[in-house]
Amino acid sequence: MSFAWWAVGIAALCLFLVAYYPTVSKTPALTQFMEEAPEWVKAFVGESAEDYTSPAGFLNGELFFMMAPMLFIIFTVSRGSAAVAGEEGKGTLDLLLANPIPRWRVVLEKAAAMAVSSICLGAVLWSALAAGAAAFGMDIGLGNLAAACLSCLLLGLFFGALALALGSLTGRRGQAVGIAAAFAVATFFLYSLSEVVRGLKPWSRLSPFYYYLAAEPLKRGLNGIHTLVLLASALALTALSAYLFERRDILV
Template sequence: MLNSIFLKTIRDRRRSLLFWGISFVLIAVLVVSLYPLIESFSAIQEYMELFPEEVLALFTGGMNDFTSPEGYLHSELFFMVFPLLIMVFAINFGSSAVAGEEEQGTLDLLLSNPLPRWRLVLEKSAALVFSIFLLVIIFWGALAISSHVVGMGLSLTGLTAACFSAALLGIAFGAIALAVGCARGRRGLSMSTAGALVGYSYLLNTMAPLIDWLEPFRVLSPFYYYIGADPLKNGLNGLHAAVLAGIIAVFLTVAIATFRKRDLSV
């Protein structure tokens, strides 16, 4: 048993991190490599305008500049694909960090050491944050290098802002899954709860601009604070980043508080 829960968690997930890292590199390179073809296809903009506004809102975030570097990556990666993958990884990580260990009967081995419960949750949380930022940095590097190779002219400032915002979004939902797992000790419940909130967040953010009475409630969607200010084009919005950081802090606090008081099924 490693003295550091953080290091043990990273070691246990090294193969998963390798798989996800390679996958992100392949996705980034594939999408960027197709951009010169899209850019040269002058009719693509007119073709996209044929789709109803609702369809564009659901799948491209309503982006109407599909042939620019920022518009293309926003539609193909940053609006749906990349944040969805990050959230899948984060929710799986967060739900298995404590609840998964408890269901597998390995949590008692960790707590048999002179280790306070709050430290266990804190180190598991640190491993979650480290893993997500590691994957996001890999993705950022793959996009930066491949976009330079194809002469995309992509702003690294905007790319960094979008990747950082995606990392915060992923950590937020990972923290939600961790909090539910710490409170209830059931991995399936934590995954389904966080997953349902992802669906709610996505639909609320995309449909609110199309429905007048729903528009004021858009600010209740964590997804809005990730993509609402278009960080790929406009850079990082400090207020939106602070809101996501606040969500993370709240649910990590809930995770620690509930886990310290709960009777464990081990």
């Protein structure tokens, strides 16, 4: 039910953005404006500020730099925190764990459910953009589009797994959401500011957003290493969740 609303919302957003593109592409003054903007403005519009009017630049700036990852992270963090800590807060975990299932399996199956729903949402994102591009004559490679959508959903899964791990450790959903969200905001700023603040540059690799955006998947396709870093850390956090959850008392 709630997934259906997410899918409708994301599809509508994509179609709206793509429909708006022809207007932008016919306004070269925008490119000029962006070229003259100060560095710190560019940092917050995304690395693609200079070619804002190209299809990839437009989608990067309007969607993939901030909007899409934000939506995916909200989706996954809410599911990841609900999986263990949410049920624990509602009190249904006692009933669930009275079944002959080991705790680690409960965590892994819930993580798998979160991954499957995120992948579906990623597929919605890709199809809506592909359909919109075809309808409004936006020239963008479908393979690169898929690379960007996949990177975005992996970034979401990383933060979802982080929320799952925090919930498995503390049993408190509020804490899991709060800490995961704060970490997402902090690492987003770390990555985007590192583009302009020279001192931050060496630290940008600590941000999950670096592995999502730095290789420009929308323009250059999937970067194997960056993709692997996101995937492996999401899996590691999931395994950690199972380990942490096995060891502690279930809250009343």
